[in-house]
Amino acid sequence: MTDYEDVCALVPTRNEATTIGSVVDGLYDVGIGHVLVVDGHSEDDTQRIAREHDADVIEQTGSGKGQAVREGVEHIDETYVLLLDGDATNPPEQAPRLLDPLVEGRADHVVGDRTADMQPGAMTKLNQFGNRLINRAFHRIHGEEYGDILSGYRAFTRESFEQMFLSAEGFGIETEMAVECARHNIPVEVVPTTYRARPEGSETNLHPISDGGRIIFTLYSLAKTSNPLFYFGSVGAVFGTAGVALAGYVGYDWFVKNISHEALTMVAGVLLLLGVQLVMFGVVSDIMVSLHREQRQRIDRLRED
Incomplete structure (x- = not known):
């Protein structure tokens, strides 16, 4: 034993x-x-x-x-x-x-x-x-x-x-x-x-x-620190999807029923913009995390040497 x-x-x-x-x-x-x-x-x-x-x-x-x-x-x-x-x-x-x-x-x-x-x-x-x-x-x-x-x-x-x-x-x-x-x-x-x-x-x-x-x-x-693209991208996707759905509703009422929704149009635009920005932030953060990991690996190899 x-x-x-x-x-x-x-x-x-x-x-x-x-x-x-x-x-x-x-x-x-x-x-x-x-x-x-x-x-x-x-x-x-x-x-x-x-x-x-x-x-x-x-x-x-x-x-x-x-x-x-x-x-x-x-x-x-x-x-x-x-x-x-x-x-x-x-x-x-x-x-x-x-x-x-x-x-x-x-x-x-x-x-x-x-x-x-x-x-x-x-x-x-x-x-x-x-x-x-x-x-x-x-x-x-x-x-x-x-x-x-x-x-x-x-x-x-x-x-x-x-x-x-x-x-x-x-x-x-x-x-x-x-x-x-x-x-x-x-x-x-x-x-x-x-x-x-x-x-x-x-x-x-x-x-x-x-x-x-x-x-x-x-x-x-x-x-958010290990896979920021997923973290921010998933939140951005939720906002973006909500914006697309709301924009679809506004567009349908405008073209089919000739009803305008100025306030909802602004909300849809804000949601879409926020969703895109969050996804872009996730991409940038993911790049930074990848560079950080590469730098840590280099430091670890130098320590081993």
Whole structure:
């Protein structure tokens, strides 16, 4: 068995007393040297049980998974970080699948693809639909295929994490990390993992509608720095389409019914002009982003040399 002494497992928790003990034990069983539990003000015995199983425990100063992950990494000195949930949905025994690509130098960030082996009851139909939708949107916007960008089971080097600009407080942290990997050209590998149903008595902290909406908003808002043509172009297309539709209505009434709409004509013109300007701004921004990426690549090559 490989020795993962230079790995810290980071486990954000909130009311996971039912499962946290088995998760910590499973991580130590595969040779991980350090387990850090960042607890989000649990109202049960999560912290006590985690300490009884030899995990280090800190209580996060804020709230939300994103804040817990950022705060947890600040307390980690090891080279590699394994991130997983404390609800036993991510099998600890599969940790080597995610860690080996890092240790062997094949990747700096590894995503565990839960869709490769999703057990019955692990995810509702609504969540599965939302997951597919978000992954397709990510591929369309950012041009990368990371399998399951919402997976909370992943591993990364601490150095690559420090390159990222992360601000999400809740479950949008996984989306932000995927976007930052694409933006900074961080080498990513996707590995298949199992996704288990939550044990009886363990309740999810994820709210599909509200958290799903925040994730989609996060994914779209981050496109302005990684794919500005899509970001500004999509908004411009909406305004432009509205302008064309309104102009069509005005033209129809003018030529067919001999009714003039001076005010609507001005609105249609403004919408069309705004739409064209936004698309042009997106094109210019996209060129600037491309030049910036080329410059970063040159700087990285000079550093390597």
